[in-house]
Amino acid sequence: xxxxxxKVEIKExxxxxxxxxxxxxxxxxxxxxxxEALAETGLKYIQIVSFVNPNRVPGMADADEVVxxxxxxxxxxxxxxxxxxxxxxxxxxxxxxxxxxxxxxxASDAFLMRNQNRTQAQQxxxxxxxxxxxxxxxxxxxxxxxxxxxGCNFEGDxxxxxxxxxxxxxxxxxxxxxxxxxxxxxxDTMAWANPESIKRIVGAVQDANPDIDISLHLHDxxxxxxxxxxxxxxxxxxxxxxxxxxxGGCPFAKHRGAAxxxxxxxxxxxxxxxxxxxxxDLEKLIDCAALAxxxxxxxxxxxxxxxxxxxxxxxxxxxxx
Amino acid sequence: xxxxxxKVEIKExxxxxxxxxxxxxxxxxxxxxxxEALAETGLKYIQIVSFVNPNRVPGMADADEVVxxxxxxxxxxxxxxxxxxxxxxxxxxxxxxxxxxxxxxxASDAFLMRNQNRTQAQQxxxxxxxxxxxxxxxxxxxxxxxxxxxGCNFEGDxxxxxxxxxxxxxxxxxxxxxxxxxxxxxxDTMAWANPESIKRIVGAVQDANPDIDISLHLHDxxxxxxxxxxxxxxxxxxxxxxxxxxxGGCPFAKHRGAAxxxxxxxxxxxxxxxxxxxxxDLEKLIDCAALAxxxxxxxxxxxxxxxxxxxxxxxxxxxxx
Numbered sequence: 001x002x003x004x005x006x007k008v009e010i011k012e013x014x015x016x017x018x019x020x021x022x023x024x025x026x027x028x029x030x031x032x033x034x035x036e037a038l039a040e041t042g043l044k045y046i047q048i049v050s051f052v053n054p055n056r057v058p059g060m061a062d063a064d065e066v067v068x069x070x071x072x073x074x075x076x077x078x079x080x081x082x083x084x085x086x087x088x089x090x091x092x093x094x095x096x097x098x099x100x101x102x103x104x105x106x107a108s109d110a111f112l113m114r115n116q117n118r119t120q121a122q123q124x125x126x127x128x129x130x131x132x133x134x135x136x137x138x139x140x141x142x143x144x145x146x147x148x149x150x151g152c153n154f155e156g157d158x159x160x161x162x163x164x165x166x167x168x169x170x171x172x173x174x175x176x177x178x179x180x181x182x183x184x185x186x187x188d189t190m191a192w193a194n195p196e197s198i199k200r201i202v203g204a205v206q207d208a209n210p211d212i213d214i215s216l217h218l219h220d221x222x223x224x225x226x227x228x229x230x231x232x233x234x235x236x237x238x239x240x241x242x243x244x245x246x247x248g249g250c251p252f253a254k255h256r257g258a259a260x261x262x263x264x265x266x267x268x269x270x271x272x273x274x275x276x277x278x279x280x281d282l283e284k285l286i287d288c289a290a291l292a293x294x295x296x297x298x299x300x301x302x303x304x305x306x307x308x309x310x311x312x313x314x315x316x317x318x319x320x321x
Numbered sequence: 322x323x324x325x326x327x328k329v330e331i332k333e334x335x336x337x338x339x340x341x342x343x344x345x346x347x348x349x350x351x352x353x354x355x356x357e358a359l360a361e362t363g364l365k366y367i368q369i370v371s372f373v374n375p376n377r378v379p380g381m382a383d384a385d386e387v388v389x390x391x392x393x394x395x396x397x398x399x400x401x402x403x404x405x406x407x408x409x410x411x412x413x414x415x416x417x418x419x420x421x422x423x424x425x426x427x428a429s430d431a432f433l434m435r436n437q438n439r440t441q442a443q444q445x446x447x448x449x450x451x452x453x454x455x456x457x458x459x460x461x462x463x464x465x466x467x468x469x470x471x472g473c474n475f476e477g478d479x480x481x482x483x484x485x486x487x488x489x490x491x492x493x494x495x496x497x498x499x500x501x502x503x504x505x506x507x508x509d510t511m512a513w514a515n516p517e518s519i520k521r522i523v524g525a526v527q528d529a530n531p532d533i534d535i536s537l538h539l540h541d542x543x544x545x546x547x548x549x550x551x552x553x554x555x556x557x558x559x560x561x562x563x564x565x566x567x568x569g570g571c572p573f574a575k576h577r578g579a580a581x582x583x584x585x586x587x588x589x590x591x592x593x594x595x596x597x598x599x600x601x602d603l604e605k606l607i608d609c610a611a612l613a614x615x616x617x618x619x620x621x622x623x624x625x626x627x628x629x630x631x632x633x634x635x636x637x638x639x640x641x642x
Contacts (some may be wrong), residue, residue: 004517098366152630156638157540192631194594195551222631223587223624224594227548267545273515273545303544308474310513310543317477 005238007277011045011215012038012046012264014292015066017083018247020050022296024058027205030295031062032070037288038244039073042280045098047079051087052059067094085133092137099143101134103127103174103181105166108152108312111189124169142217144170145185149201150194158192160204168203171212182211191221195231202235215239218262220246220301226229228269233276244268245289246301261321263302265289269309326559328598332366332536333359333585335613336387337402339568341371343617345379351616352383353391358609360394363601366419368400372408388415406454413458415457422455422462424448424495424502426487429473432510445490452498459561464536465491467507470522472513477524479513483587487524492533504534504560512542516552523556536560541567541622547591548585554597563588565624566610570612584623586610590630603630 015035019026035048048070054061063080072078074129077098082088086173091097105123106112112123134141135204148155149163163276167184174181184205201216216239229240242264265285268278282304336356340347345472356369369391384401391401392532398419403409412418426444427433433444457461469476471483479598488505495502505526514522517628523535537553537560567584586606589599604627 148625153634154638156635191628194591196595221628222590223622223628224546224591225553225582226544227591230551263544269543270515270545270548274517303542307512307542308542314477315473317475 003236004233004247004274005015005236007242008233008276009045009239009262009277010240010267010280011047011079011239011245012043013026013047014038014243014244014247016047016050016186016262017243017261018245018292018296019059019282020052020057021248022059024061026067026131027264028062028069031066034244034288034292035066035070035078035293036073037284037291038103039076039078040281041284041288043285044279045077045079046074047186048097050081050083051090051094052081053082063091064094067096070096072096074111084293085201088137089131092139100143101130101139101179102143102144102185102300103130103149103170104139105170107150107163107166108148108155109140110154111152114154120166127170127173128177131174131179135177135179137285138287141174141179142181143183143185144181145187145217146170146188148189148192149177150188150197151185151190152192153190160201163201164208167209171209180186183211183215184209184237185215185217185239185241187217188219191219191224193218193228194224195227198228200224201234202232202237206235211240215241217241219264221261226266229262229267230270231270240267244285244302245305247291247292247296263300264305265304266302269275269304273310283312324557325554325595325597326557328600329554329559329561329592330366331364331585331588331599331601332368332400332560333364333565334368334564334582335359335560335565335568335585336611337368337371338582338612339617340380341373341378341572342569343380345382347380347616349383349390351387352387354398355386355565355609355612356391357394358612360399361399361602362605362609363494363599364606365396365600366398366400368402371402371404372411372415373402373404376481385411385415388417393417409454409458413460419456420460422451422463422500423464423466424462424491425450425466426491427470428471428479429469430468430477432473433476434469435475441487442485445494449498451495452495452500456500458500462500463494463502464504464506465495465502466531466607468506468508468539469513470507471509471518472511474511478552478604481522484522485525485529488530490624492530502533504536505530506536506560507536508538508540508573509540512540512545514539514549515545516548517528517569519549519552520556521628523553523558526591534560538560538562538628541581541583546623546629547587550583550588551591554592554595561588564629565606565623565627568612568613581622584610584621586624586625594631 049063243261244264246260246263248260431439439518564584565585567579567581
């Protein structure tokens, strides 16, 4: 097992993960307030909106207004999610965004059929058109993503070999169209992973792809998110998605059991305490988590925004002594 | 690093950790309801009350009634906490309880002074009297415990060497009075640990004490509890304290930032998913977590009680196919 990495890169997905499941009544100005505050923390990648059907996702009906309204900060990459051509074209038209093409396969046939009405073969066959769409807009194709890479509510456990094969499929189809994937994202979409399965599956993908970076997207439905992230760090993973405050999930009320990502500030605290750099000002990030909670109007799952950082404790002890 | 243990032993502390900080209005009968439900899950050690000053801890004013009222189940050890002679004598008088003497030192001088108004030397000097008290009641002295072994809100970081020295002090004083400690408990009382410090400090204590078991008591104030528990498992630790539902903590409202233990059901799920046996029926334990939440009347931090177990998911998928 390699040593923990010296530094990790965190992609903040809170605004997108959060506001897409929250009430549509949240004012656009408040979404922008959070995005601008996040940009002051040292985060370099912030996914701020998704361009999706406003009838299905009312919380994202103002995605164009959010993009139009925020003041970008130099050096920060503002990103968006889309699910089809139409969404991608809206992202292009919006401007200001850092666009990256992502290719996605599903480790669960059942979830793929349910979500996209496609077989594995059809999903693979759909990738070239997507690559050509991105190439037509000079958008780099950097990441291949495996959804439900650790298990699925509709199919159950996923075999390590299946994930490794899908990664090979993704790299092959990208290479066939002149793209070289730099990162393979493994999504624990429905929170089936445990630290040992993280090690097993990440290790197998690394062994088969020693030339490529892995990123982890870890939902925290069963409380194992940070343990899984630690297992990823132990495997040398240097790219993580996270959501400030744990936006996108909430342990109770109407969001009971909803599956948020790991809370960015909790992950950052864990990294810093272990000597893993993130480039992020944790105290500012904690303020963002409190802001996010204020904006959504209900408690969010992240712990450190309540528990406080240890460096703040150390400063207080040092100041008193 | 050794392989994960095949099996762990969990001491359930939820009733004690929880009801001591909750409203005193919770009926005794409901506390007993939870204790009796927990005894049906396979848990072998359940800490059910603390015998403390009812003026300071109103939620434990009915400790004697709780002990008098519950129906014990064969094979389950019902335990109690006490902080002084008076509390211990109440525990003896209560009957029905599995009594174990525990010796405690503090890795934080500042916290020891604050909590017990003693120096380290005074705390060590106080142990023989305690041992003799236990011996006078034929109560075995099995565990030595180090409070704040990973850091302290009043003193800051704790050196590994200090913990190792305190463990040696504890073992020496026990041996001087004819007691052989079987377990050294390391308490992350104020949630300062991270997975790497768990590995470092547990490893150092193991190296100096290859003949003794370690137990971990992990508060989850900063969300790192399960990651720390995983690090403990990686070090071969086989004894863990936990609290059903995360009783003793709550992420918001009046309990905001309070420091509960790791939620038993979340830890059990993590263990089972990694092939580590606990002897516990997770589905019954999840029902207990829901019951605990109903009894305290506010959401509790545990995740799996909302997210559901993976074996329940697997059964549903299998049943449908």
